[in-house]
Structures are given as C-alpha cells and as structure tokens.
Amino acid sequence: MHPPLFARMQELRDLTAVIGLASWDQETYLPRKGDVARAAQLATLQGLYHERLVDPRLGEWLDSPHTTGDDEVAMVRVLKKERLRAVKIPGALVKALAEAQSKALSGWRAARDAQSFAVFRPFLERLVALRQEQADAWGHEGERYDALLEGFEPGMRVKRLLPVLEDLAQRLTPMVGKLEAAPKPRDIFAGKRFEVDQQWAFTMGLLEAMGFDLEAGRQDRSTHPFTSGAHPSDVRLTTRLFPESPLSAIFGTIHEGGHGLYEQGFPPELARTTLAQAPSMGLHESQSRLWENLVGRSAPFWTYFYPKLQATFSAQLGGVPLADFLRATNKVERSFIRVEADEVTYNLHIVLRTELELGLVRGELQVKDLEAAWNEKTKALLGLTVTAPTHGVLQDIHWAWGEFGYFPTYTLGNLYAASLWKRALGDITGLDAHLARGDLLPVRNWLREKIHRQGYRHEAEALIRAVTGQGLTDVDFVEALRSKYSALYGVAL
Amino acid sequence: MHPPLFARMQELRDLTAVIGLASWDQETYLPRKGDVARAAQLATLQGLYHERLVDPRLGEWLDSPHTTGDDEVAMVRVLKKERLRAVKIPGALVKALAEAQSKALSGWRAARDAQSFAVFRPFLERLVALRQEQADAWGHEGERYDALLEGFEPGMRVKRLLPVLEDLAQRLTPMVGKLEAAPKPRDIFAGKRFEVDQQWAFTMGLLEAMGFDLEAGRQDRSTHPFTSGAHPSDVRLTTRLFPESPLSAIFGTIHEGGHGLYEQGFPPELARTTLAQAPSMGLHESQSRLWENLVGRSAPFWTYFYPKLQATFSAQLGGVPLADFLRATNKVERSFIRVEADEVTYNLHIVLRTELELGLVRGELQVKDLEAAWNEKTKALLGLTVTAPTHGVLQDIHWAWGEFGYFPTYTLGNLYAASLWKRALGDITGLDAHLARGDLLPVRNWLREKIHRQGYRHEAEALIRAVTGQGLTDVDFVEALRSKYSALYGVAL
Numbered sequence: 001m002h003p004p005l006f007a008r009m010q011e012l013r014d015l016t017a018v019i020g021l022a023s024w025d026q027e028t029y030l031p032r033k034g035d036v037a038r039a040a041q042l043a044t045l046q047g048l049y050h051e052r053l054v055d056p057r058l059g060e061w062l063d064s065p066h067t068t069g070d071d072e073v074a075m076v077r078v079l080k081k082e083r084l085r086a087v088k089i090p091g092a093l094v095k096a097l098a099e100a101q102s103k104a105l106s107g108w109r110a111a112r113d114a115q116s117f118a119v120f121r122p123f124l125e126r127l128v129a130l131r132q133e134q135a136d137a138w139g140h141e142g143e144r145y146d147a148l149l150e151g152f153e154p155g156m157r158v159k160r161l162l163p164v165l166e167d168l169a170q171r172l173t174p175m176v177g178k179l180e181a182a183p184k185p186r187d188i189f190a191g192k193r194f195e196v197d198q199q200w201a202f203t204m205g206l207l208e209a210m211g212f213d214l215e216a217g218r219q220d221r222s223t224h225p226f227t228s229g230a231h232p233s234d235v236r237l238t239t240r241l242f243p244e245s246p247l248s249a250i251f252g253t254i255h256e257g258g259h260g261l262y263e264q265g266f267p268p269e270l271a272r273t274t275l276a277q278a279p280s281m282g283l284h285e286s287q288s289r290l291w292e293n294l295v296g297r298s299a300p301f302w303t304y305f306y307p308k309l310q311a312t313f314s315a316q317l318g319g320v321p322l323a324d325f326l327r328a329t330n331k332v333e334r335s336f337i338r339v340e341a342d343e344v345t346y347n348l349h350i351v352l353r354t355e356l357e358l359g360l361v362r363g364e365l366q367v368k369d370l371e372a373a374w375n376e377k378t379k380a381l382l383g384l385t386v387t388a389p390t391h392g393v394l395q396d397i398h399w400a401w402g403e404f405g406y407f408p409t410y411t412l413g414n415l416y417a418a419s420l421w422k423r424a425l426g427d428i429t430g431l432d433a434h435l436a437r438g439d440l441l442p443v444r445n446w447l448r449e450k451i452h453r454q455g456y457r458h459e460a461e462a463l464i465r466a467v468t469g470q471g472l473t474d475v476d477f478v479e480a481l482r483s484k485y486s487a488l489y490g491v492a493l
Numbered sequence: 494m495h496p497p498l499f500a501r502m503q504e505l506r507d508l509t510a511v512i513g514l515a516s517w518d519q520e521t522y523l524p525r526k527g528d529v530a531r532a533a534q535l536a537t538l539q540g541l542y543h544e545r546l547v548d549p550r551l552g553e554w555l556d557s558p559h560t561t562g563d564d565e566v567a568m569v570r571v572l573k574k575e576r577l578r579a580v581k582i583p584g585a586l587v588k589a590l591a592e593a594q595s596k597a598l599s600g601w602r603a604a605r606d607a608q609s610f611a612v613f614r615p616f617l618e619r620l621v622a623l624r625q626e627q628a629d630a631w632g633h634e635g636e637r638y639d640a641l642l643e644g645f646e647p648g649m650r651v652k653r654l655l656p657v658l659e660d661l662a663q664r665l666t667p668m669v670g671k672l673e674a675a676p677k678p679r680d681i682f683a684g685k686r687f688e689v690d691q692q693w694a695f696t697m698g699l700l701e702a703m704g705f706d707l708e709a710g711r712q713d714r715s716t717h718p719f720t721s722g723a724h725p726s727d728v729r730l731t732t733r734l735f736p737e738s739p740l741s742a743i744f745g746t747i748h749e750g751g752h753g754l755y756e757q758g759f760p761p762e763l764a765r766t767t768l769a770q771a772p773s774m775g776l777h778e779s780q781s782r783l784w785e786n787l788v789g790r791s792a793p794f795w796t797y798f799y800p801k802l803q804a805t806f807s808a809q810l811g812g813v814p815l816a817d818f819l820r821a822t823n824k825v826e827r828s829f830i831r832v833e834a835d836e837v838t839y840n841l842h843i844v845l846r847t848e849l850e851l852g853l854v855r856g857e858l859q860v861k862d863l864e865a866a867w868n869e870k871t872k873a874l875l876g877l878t879v880t881a882p883t884h885g886v887l888q889d890i891h892w893a894w895g896e897f898g899y900f901p902t903y904t905l906g907n908l909y910a911a912s913l914w915k916r917a918l919g920d921i922t923g924l925d926a927h928l929a930r931g932d933l934l935p936v937r938n939w940l941r942e943k944i945h946r947q948g949y950r951h952e953a954e955a956l957i958r959a960v961t962g963q964g965l966t967d968v969d970f971v972e973a974l975r976s977k978y979s980a981l982y983g984v985a986l
Contacts, residue, residue: 014537017530018511025514029522033709034727037510040765041723044507048541216526230534234527272533 001072005061008052009079010272015049017230024228024236028220050094053086071275074457078274085151088137093130100126101402108400117371117389120400125367127402128360135361145361148405152281153412155459158358160472161408168411168474169351169381175481175493176345176382180334182489185327189245192316196241196249202312203239203253206305210257210291211444212237216264225252227288229263232271236260246313247329251292258291259284261444265452280460281406285413286420287447293343293414294421294480295435295443297330304438330488334382336391344481347414348381353396353407361404416464418477420451423468494565498554501545502572503765508542510723517721517729521713543587546579564768567950571767578644581630586623593619594895601893610864610882613893618860620895621853628854638854641898645774646905648952651851653965654901661904661967662844662874668974668986669838669875673827675982678820682738685809689734689742695805696732696746699798703750703784704937705730709757718745720781722756725764729753739806740822744785751784752777754937758945773953774899778906779913780940786836786907787914787973788928788936790823797931823981827875829884837974840907841874846889846900854897909957911970913944916961 001009019042026038052058062083065076104123111120135147143158150156207219212235222238229235237256241249262284266276278284295301306325310317317325332342338349356373359365365373374393375386386392398406424446425431434442450467458466465471486493494502512535519531545551555576558569597616604613628640636651643649700712705728715731722728730749734742755777759769771777788794792815799818803810810818825835831842849866852858858866867886868879879885891899918924921935928936943960951959958964979986 010533011537011541014534017534018515018538021515021518021534022511025518029711029713031707031709031711031727033706034724037724037726037764040503041507041510041514044504045511048504213526214524216524218522218524220522231527231530233530234524271530 001068001076002061002064002066005058005065005076008055008058008061009075009274012049012052012079013272013274013276015045015052017234019045019049020228020230024238027222027224027226028238050086053083058083059087071270071273071457075274078456081154082274085138088139089134090137093134093137097127097130097134097402100130101400104400104402105397108394108397112390112394115388115390117393120394121367121370124370124399127399128367128404131402131404132361132363143362145358145405148361149408150405152406152409153460154280155461156280156282156408156412156472161354161412162358164415164472164474165347165351165354165408165411168347168415168478171474171478172344172348172481173381175478175485176332176334176348178491178493179332179344179485179489182491184333185331186324188317188320188324188328189247193243194246194313194316196243198312199241199246199249202246202309203249205308206250206253207237207257207260209305209438209440210254210261211441212257212260213264217260219253219256225256227256227259227263229260232264232266232268232276235263246309250309251296251329254296255288255292258288261291261447262287262452265448266455267453270455275455275457277456278460279456279458279463280412281409282412283416283451283460283463285409286416287413287451289413290417290421290447291443294417295440297343298432298435298484299326300432300435302326302329303436327488330485332485332489334384336378336382336384336386337395343414344485345382347411350407350411352377352381353398354411357399357404357407412460412472415472415474415477416460418480419464419468419470419473420447421480422476423450494561494569495554495557495559498551498558498569501548501551501554502568502767505542505545505572506765506767506769508538508545510727512538512542513721513723517731520715520717520719521731543579546576551576552580564763564766564950568767571949574647575767578631581632582627583630586627586630590620590623590627590895593623594893597893597895598890601887601890605883605887608881608883610886613887614860614863617863617892620892621860621897624895624897625854625856636855638851638898641854642901643898645899645902646953647773648954649773649775649901649905649965654847654905655851657908657965657967658840658844658847658901658904661840661908661971664967664971665837665841665974666874668971668978669825669827669841671984671986672825672837672978672982675984677826678824679817681810681813681817681821682740686736687739687806687809689736691805692734692739692742695739695802696742698801699743699746700730700750700753702798702931702933703747703754704934705750705753706757710753712746712749718749720749720752720756722753725757725759725761725769728756739802743802744789744822747789748781748785751781754784754940755780755945758941759948760946763948768948768950770949771953772949772951772956773905774902775905776909776944776953776956778902779909780906780944782906783910783914783940784936787910788933790836791925791928791977792819793925793928795819795822796929820981823978825978825982827877829871829875829877829879830888836907837978838875840904843900843904845870845874846891847904850892850897850900905953905965908965908967908970909953911973912957912961912963912966913940914973915969916943 022038022042022045030038062076062080067073067076104127107120107123111117131148132144135144138147140147146157149158204219207214216233217235217237219237219239221240223240225239227235227237237253237260239249239252239256262278270276302322302325306322332344334345335341338346341349356365356370356377360367360370371389371393378384378386378392424443428434428442428446431442451463454463461471482493515531515535515538523531555569555573560566560569597620600613600616604610624641625637628637631640633640639650642651697712700707709726710728710730712730712732714733716733718732720728720730730746730753732742732745732749755771763769795815795818799815825837827838828834831839834842849858849863849870853860853863864882864886871877871879871885917936917939921927921939924935944956947956954964975986
C-alpha cells in the first residue's frame, strides 16, 4: 500500500482508539466535574478524525492505493466506503445533527421527568427529518432506512431483514404464550444479599475461564456495562454489581466478555488497520449473545459453575438446587422494558422498535402518532397495556441519540449467534461435556478461528454464510429456544 | 481573538489533555500487553499536535490575532513562542531525536544491568550532539544551555542561575557537615509493617484537608508518583504504598497534592487556553515542595496530624513521641541517590547534575569523561565515594530521555517555595496555629490567589517578584533550613 495511505489509515485507527479510551474513562474514572471538559476533548478528537477522513489527499491516495494482497485490498475498500459516507454529508448537516442530538437528549430526559411524550416530540421530529436528509445524502435505492442501517449493519437491507423479523415475531408470540402459562420459576434471590466483592471475584473467574486475556484487557465497574476495544492488546469491559442478585454482574460479564474476546481475537497483523474491527454491530452482538445465552444460560455451563457459585454464596444458594437456579436464570415473562427482557421475549421488543422506526424514516408514521403506535404494538406483540411512557416509548435512549437502524442489530446478533452455535455443536466434539467440565476454551478457539481472526475481511452475512453454510435465518434461533425451554419448563413448544 | 485562532488554541490544549490522559492511563490502568499500541497512539497524537502547531495558517493567524484584553494578548504570546520553537526544528532533527531517545533509553537500561557507563556512552554522545544542534536551531546568545533551559524554565538564563546554585552549594556543604555530626534520629519504622489500605485512607484524608477537590480530581497508585492535569476539573495524582513505612505515601501524596492544587487552581475563564498552565517547571515544583517540605515536614502540621496517624497505626506508632517522628521525617544524611535525598542534601545533587550537563552542552566536558567527573563532584559536594554507576552517573533517567536543562528546575522549585512561604507567613495571621489545628485551607487559598489564579499570565520569576518583592534567591531557603534544623537537631547552623 502507498505509504502515506497506510500511515493515514493507522492514524485514523489510533484516533479511534484514543476516542475509545476517553469514552471508557468517562464512564469509569473521570471525576464528576470533568464531564464538560471531556465532552470538549471528545468533540475535538472527533472533529480531527472527520477532517483527516474527508481530506481530499486521502481521497486521491485511495484512488491509486498500490495495494499488495487481498488484505490490503479489503483495508482500502473499508476505508474508502467510510470516507465516501463522510464526504457525502455537508458540514452544515453534521453540525445540525450534533446540535439536534444534544438538544434531543435533554428533551428526552425532560420528557421522562414529566412523564410526557409530548415534551420529547419536537426534538424527535427534528432528528427524524435530519436523518431522512442524511439518508438521502448518503443515497439509497428508494428505501431510506437502508442508508441508515448501512451505518450499523453494512450490506443489510430492509427487504432482507423485515421478512425475517416478521417471521420471528409470528413464531415467538405463541411460544411466549405457552411459557407464560407454565408455572413460574421460584424467586431464589428474594430477601438475600450478595456481597459485591465476592460477585466481582466470581466474574473475574468467569473471564479467566472464557479465555479472556487479562494481560491484554481489564474489567472495571460502570453504571451501564460496555466493552471498549482500542487494540487487541487493550480491551476493556465493564460490569455492574447489585447486592440483591449476582445475575446482573454474571451475565453482564459473560456478555461483555463475548464482545471482549472478539476484540482480542483480531489477528496482530491486522491491528491498527480498518480490518481490525467487526464487519457489523449485529455480528459483534452475536459474540456477546452466544456467550451470554447459549453458553452462559445453559445447563452444561452451570453444571460446572453453579457449585462454584454456591461455594461463594453458600448461605444464600447452598440449599437451592441447580434446577431451580437454571429456571431462575431462564425466566420467561412478558415485560415492558427491553433491557430487562428475557431471551424469548427480547426480540419482540426489537421487532416493535424496528417496525416503528422504519415507519418514521419512511414517513409512513408521524412522530405525533408514535406513542399510540408504540402502545398498540406492545399490546399486539406482548399483550401488555402501557401505562407510563417511561415504560413505553420513552424507555430507550437510542432515538434521543438520533439512532435509527441500530435496534435490529440486537436481533441479528441473536439470530447469528444461534446459527453459529448450531455449527459449533457440529464442529466441536463433546462440546456440552467440555462446558460441563468448565472447559470453555474450545468455544473461544472455535470462534477465534471462524469469526475473530477474520476481522472485517468480509461482510457479516457473507462470513456467517461461509461458516454455517447459510445466511440470515431465524430457524436456528427458534429451534434453540424450543429445545431449551421445552426441557426447562416441561412444555411442548 | 480571531475565532479560528481561538479554536486552534483550544484544539491544541484539548490534544495536550488527551495526551495527558493516555499517559496517565499508561501508568495506572493500561493492561501490560497494551504498551506497544499505546506508544503508537501517543506518537500519533503528538504528531498531530506538532502538525497543527507548525501549520502555516496558525502562523498567519498569530500574526494578526485581533486580541481583546490582556489575557488574550498573553495567550497569543505563549502560543506564538511555542510555535516558533517548534517551527525552528527541522523534521529530520525531530525524527533523529525521537530515535536517539528511544535507543538511549534501552542503552541506559542495558548499561544499568551491566553496571557499566561505557554501554550508555555512545547513546549519550548522540543525544548531547543532537541537543546541541537543537539549541543552535532554537537560537541563543552564545550559551546553548539557555536554549534548552528555556523549554522547562522560560526566561531563566545560565548567568542568572549558576551564581545562585554555586552560592547555595557553598552554604549547604557546611550545614550538612554539622548535621551529619549530630546524633542520628532513631529509626522508628524498623521491623514494623503498615497496612497499605490504611495508608491509602490516610493519604486521602490529607488530600481532603489540603482542599484538593476530589470531585475535580482523583488519586490512584502507580510505580512512580506523578500529577496529570488535563483541565482544572480533572486533575489526577498518583502515589505509591510500601508496607515497611508510610512516609513514601504520605509525602508522595502531599507533594503531588501540591502540584494538583496548582492545576485545579487555574481560573475557569482560562481553561482550554495557553494560560491554563504553569509558567515554568520550577514554579510548578515550588507548589509541590512548599506543601511537601514547608507544610508537610513542619512541627505545626504534625501537631495536628500525628495523633491521627498514631490512631491509624496505634500498634506501630502509639508509643513513638511526636519529637521522634518529626526527627525521623527530617533525617539529614549524605547519600548517593537523588530521589531518596533529604531536603538539605537534595540540592547538592542538583548542583552536581546542572554543572555536569552544562559542561556537556557547552562542549567543555566530554561524555567519555562524565563518569569520572560525576564521581569527583560527588566527593567534593557530598563527601562520598561512588562505588557503582547505578548509584552514580546511571541513576537518573533524565539524560536517557535526552533532557538537559530539567534538573535545575527542582532546585528552583525549592528556592521559590521558601520565598513564597516566607511571604505567606507574613500575610496569613497565625499560620502556624492554623496548621496546628489541621486547617490547611488558608495556605491553599493564599497560593490560589497569589499563584494559581495567575496561570501563565507572567513568567515565573516575574510572578515570584510580584508576590514576594524579590526574584530568585537562595537566602530564604537557606534561612528556612537553618531555623528548622537547628531547632530539630539542637545544633547551631
């Protein structure tokens, strides 16, 4: 590759890494009063990043890149695409979006305080209009939402995604009905306290078992768990600890650990290049969901780890059988709040949001009608009647950030995870037996070889197809739920 | 100020803040394997900083800055000077220096392992030659060292500094002799252990008492204590904890706390400008030394805090009288290692280094003769015979970093601190009584008003002169030592 082009690519990746560090710090160690200064520093870094990306010289270098080998061709392709998207958006729109996002965030908070969607409405209208404008500037073939989706899930299109989501909803709704009718798991945590230092030690043990390299990464506490990967040698996870139950920390850590293993697994030769990243948010999420749900909520996994958890909290869990614990960690219940939803109902929350934001972006749904539409869909998909907007249309921060096209990546993650897991079960001899011995490395190593080491050489669905033999499908996911939950709940699904 | 100029100044300050954050993180939380990636990120940030600083457009803006008010004039003056120094150094020299520094650092480590100055010699020769070249590129009036000193202590000159240092050495040598002849303080720490968590809690209490705002700053652990001030609202200190004695943590925290109060004290209206920084390393050091030595090693201070320390470590210190503790914290002893030297002998180590590096930069002393010169001066100034180069010429990392002109700022800090303290004693009624009640805020507030709030509006010595009525002098420092140590040791000094 032309040396100035290679150097600029590395510079951009380093800036991304530093932006990641400053954001991680903001959520972990930044002194309270440092917030305003940090926002200015981040804006400066992002401004520099943008300036270096749209730099016309970079455009020239990308047009005659002098690449050697497939990897360099792929690096250039990824960078060129990113640059083209940036160049297409006029500076005035970038600025208008930043301002609208900042105001919408305050507006959203005010609306939540006032329990009134009307307070948020004008801000959301502005954001929808600006995103429509942006989608048109990026360009699309008649489906604006595609242009937005492209920012999170490159290559994915509404016409491919929507039928899968609709099919998924149709299969899940009756399943949820049957599980809701089954006897509820008993609440094994009620009235107990779980010392947070012991929870912490337990989660660190889980990371070690997963093969997360603690010399190339770390875990800290934050209000909302997240993963920040500056470089395969520096990957940071966070978790949160609540004394009333260890599940939040445990599944938070396993989930972020899944993301973290992905970031640590990019091969060294791709570090500081555009290929040392996941091809999509959905594929990234497939890694966290696979670990959290398919490994972490499975019977084989807890066969090994539950006795350890009991030893850690013997007074609280010593008398609770494994079966009760497993049912408690796989409780299915219709609920209002997406982030608290279980594995089965979760995707119904996503279908709801995706259909609504698609309507908004298409202009088929007006913001003034959003709350009614939300509540109606909640009734249809989940059978619940929304009584407060903070449990409904005002619950998520994504729209206040101006993010449309992000929500479906959560479900894509679940679906990809299930397809990968099915393949892993075929590829890894005695996988369940490995888990039941606490040996998680076969899973990590399989994912490393099949997914992590590929970086961004291919787009998400192409990679899934190469590994599993088929592209996006909800069949494996639904089958995995059916098999697991019929066994757990003794119900034919 | 011309808006693009103001914006660029803020951008440069933000980049400095982020470089500070990434460096702080490197010493506190960076995973071990992340070192190489971090070095690349820092090089990228520093490269961007340099590029934005030498940008010809910035030069044009600085030539017609459209300033309003004295502060803006001062901001432009500081930025212009920084830019001019950067512009004067050719890119090839910047690169050669970076390479030579990196190699010299490895060479220095290898030389220490081999206990052989000869291993380090070629690297140091290269660095001296490059710094001479750089000094000539910056320009000077016949004294190359002045051009280097300017990077750390703007406005200071050899002809002003050297007579003060020589006078100081002449006054200190007999004082050290008399104190060495006095009975040694008893070793009150021998064979005791001080739990590090309790040490930590004690140091946090000290920071609070000093008025360090823990919502606009924090303290962490690191191998070598340091202070990093990204913004007055985000100032980070580190300390280190050794179980065999609490003194390292206590005086480390007080020292860094002094630096930290300075950084927190820059007025909000100067934040993100070139005036939100100390005018010199020496003036910055005056703040840490004032707190560490003039407050923190004083009898009034410990009148209040020693009973608290005894309560924390009752088994270890309950039976040790205050007088013994005070003598132990003010032990005077000729020693080889600068960083372990006491308040009285410390500056002799600095005089030694300053005279030697001045000789190197002037070309009057050759690197091949440095070790012999070091050992000879150690004999002359400290009366000690060096037996191993790690206790001699290879002990400090500064020369391996290629830093010549840095050492004297430590002594400037001590001298400025003593002059400021003398003035504070005159200005603050009942200062000793305040300290003896644990009330440290009058000191912080006085420094805030006189020094911190000024930022970089004036050069260091001019500010000292404005506050104390006189410029650089060793008289106040020597007088303070004489008064304190004659009382502590019962010796006429």
